[in-house]
Amino acid sequence: xxxxxxxxxxxxxxxxxxxxxxxxxxxxxxPPRWLLLRIECEDGIIGWGEAxxxxxxxxxxxxENVESRIFGLDSNDTSAIVEILMKGRFWRDGPVLNTxxxxxxxALWDIKGKRLGVPVWQLLGGKVRxxxxxxxxLWGANPEEFANSAKAAIAEGLIAMKVSxxxxxxxxxxxxxxxxxxxxxxxxxxxxxxxxxxxxxxxxRLTPTAARRLIPMLAEYDPWFIEEPCLPDDSSxxxxxxxxxxxATGERLLTLHQFKQHLDPPxxxxxxxxxxxxxxxxxxxLIGELAAMAQVSLAPHCxxxxxxxxxxxxxxxxxxxxxxxxxxxLGGAGLPGARAGGGWEWSFNLLKQPFIVEDGYVAVPxxxxxxxxxxxxxxxxxxxxxxxxxxxxxxxPDGAFAEW
Numbered sequence: 001x002x003x004x005x006x007x008x009x010x011x012x013x014x015x016x017x018x019x020x021x022x023x024x025x026x027x028x029x030x031p032p033r034w035l036l037l038r039i040e041c042e043d044g045i046i047g048w049g050e051a052x053x054x055x056x057x058x059x060x061x062x063x064e065n066v067e068s069r070i071f072g073l074d075s076n077d078t079s080a081i082v083e084i085l086m087k088g089r090f091w092r093d094g095p096v097l098n099t100x101x102x103x104x105x106x107a108l109w110d111i112k113g114k115r116l117g118v119p120v121w122q123l124l125g126g127k128v129r130x131x132x133x134x135x136x137x138l139w140g141a142n143p144e145e146f147a148n149s150a151k152a153a154i155a156e157g158l159i160a161m162k163v164s165x166x167x168x169x170x171x172x173x174x175x176x177x178x179x180x181x182x183x184x185x186x187x188x189x190x191x192x193x194x195x196x197x198x199x200x201x202x203x204x205r206l207t208p209t210a211a212r213r214l215i216p217m218l219a220e221y222d223p224w225f226i227e228e229p230c231l232p233d234d235s236s237x238x239x240x241x242x243x244x245x246x247x248a249t250g251e252r253l254l255t256l257h258q259f260k261q262h263l264d265p266p267x268x269x270x271x272x273x274x275x276x277x278x279x280x281x282x283x284x285x286l287i288g289e290l291a292a293m294a295q296v297s298l299a300p301h302c303x304x305x306x307x308x309x310x311x312x313x314x315x316x317x318x319x320x321x322x323x324x325x326x327x328x329x330l331g332g333a334g335l336p337g338a339r340a341g342g343g344w345e346w347s348f349n350l351l352k353q354p355f356i357v358e359d360g361y362v363a364v365p366x367x368x369x370x371x372x373x374x375x376x377x378x379x380x381x382x383x384x385x386x387x388x389x390x391x392x393x394x395x396x397p398d399g400a401f402a403e404w
Contacts, residue, residue: 020045020075020115025067025104027060028376030350031334031385034305035059036374037066037103041075045114048374049106050307051099052276056388062100070104076115078108082279093254098277105280106311106370113369120369121317124285131361132316133324135160135199137303137338143187145341150188150198152343159360160197160224160324163188166205168394168402173210175217182217189221197224204231204252205403208240215243225270228252231403232262239267248272251301259287266294270323274301275311284312288319297323306331306351310370313355317364330355330362333378335385347385348378 020041028036035056037049051059066085073081085101086092113120121127136153138161140146146163153161165184170177181202188198200223206214211229218226225246230237232249241247248270253259254277262268273287288298298321300312306329316322329337331354332346339345352373355362365371394402 020111021072022070022075023072025063025070025107027063028379029056029060029383029386030305030379031347031382031387032337033386033388034307034333035063035103036305036307037063037107038374038376039070039075039104039107039111041111043115045075045111047075047107047109047111047114048307048310048370048372049103049108049110049280050276050305050311051103052095052274053304053388054391055095055099058096059099062096063103066100066104075108075111078105078112079282081105081108082282086279095254095277098254098279102276102278102280102283105282106275106307109281109311109314110369117368119317119365119367119371120281120311120314121364124281124314124318127317127364128320129317129322129364131358131363132313132322133160133360134158134327134330134357134362135162135197135324136327136344137161137201138163138188139338139340139342140184141340143184146184147187147191148341149343150191150196152341154192154196156343157357157360159195160199161188161192162199162201162227162326164201164203166202168396169206169210170396171207171209173206173213175213178210178214178217181214185218185221185223194222198222199224199227199248201227202229203403204228206230208237211241215241215245219245227270227272232258234258235261235267238262246270248299250274251277254278256283256286256290259290263290263294263296266296268296270297270299272299272301272326275315276304276308277301281311281315284315285319288315288321292321297321299324299326302326303328305329305333306354306372307370307374309355310351310365310372313362313365314370325362327362330357334382335387348375348382350375350378 035051138149246269250272331351333350334347
């Protein structure tokens with residue numbers, strides 16, 4: 001008797017009868033500073049995940065320990081493996097522990113989709129959209145360079161972008177202290193015209209006091225949204241801001257509880273969980289459900305490589321709360337990556353088939369798993385371009401630490 005005759009769908013039957021043990025979990029450095037995770041199973045299927053690259057010495061040490069913890073486990077048991085990695089030690093949470101578990105989770109979803117021959121979004125309930133609105137950061141050191149970078153983004157086919165104009169900002173600023181931020185935003189808006197969406201990322205560099213003074217000065221430039229107007233350690237700072245402009249935060253948040261603080265009741269209009277930080281695809285889908293209940297939009301943080309982009313696009317396809325997707329690379333890698341005043345300029349393609357921008361959107365991936373094929377040979381050929389770097393240390397004029 002067939003599986004269907006027994007009332008069991010073919011895909012479910014195949015998954016139930018096939019145990020595929022993990023035989024390796026290997027870290028791959030990828031220029032310029034990305035950390036990829038390659039998991040291989042006994043049936044030959046390979047899955048890819050990505051960890052945050054900013055803490056590479058700590059994360060690399062942690063990932064090297066992962067293989068011994070997951071070797072021999074059934075790759076089908078994604079949730080159980082993530083539970084072990086997230087909760088199997090007395091100490092929980094934190095960016096290093098979380099990003100390791102997140103990278104594993106992405107790779108296991110990739111494996112599961114490939115094993116069943118379907119995109120991950122099919123396993124998340126199917127797609128709710130056919131294409132995804134994307135945006136990228138602009139790069140520059142002055143208003144002219146940021147304006148030129150905005151023009152480059154338009155030439156790349158984008159209709160949305162994000163500018164990060166704030167430097168070290170006094171806790172209690174004057175209008176003059178904030179003028180450089182305003183000048184950069186004004187230059188970008190003048191360069192792109194009124195129809196292009198321009199978000200403003202303040203990167204948590206302002207206090208609530210400074211943000212309250214700055215935000216009205218930005219209103220005339222029609223911000224798409226304002227990201228991290230102040231640090232999101234809890235929701236109290238953001239709740240002090242009184243503005244009609246859309247606010248966004250979430251890239252530094254680690255747990256569902258932290259997101260719940262910002263969503264119940266909502267103090268932002270957009271949440272930005274990082275798939276490589278909060279537990280992977282499943283966690284961001286759940287955060288999207290919490291956001292939808294609060295009538296808040298989902299826009300995952302994604303400033304790293306195209307493996308994380310591919311995973312984010314699976315969420316974008318399946319989550320009704322998703323509205324826009326940050327990207328840094330749609331398939332390229334290596335140096336220099338991004339130029340002040342310019343756009344993407346990668347030295348090689350990491351993906352054998354990069355994502356394509358059409359009128360500001362990227363099509364929902366249709367390939368199995370994450371829908372990508374990583375070119376390992378290209379990584380090996382360009383390892384001389386590996387150039388990890390920690391964020392700079394900024395100080396105020398008196399020498400005190402300033403937020404970067």
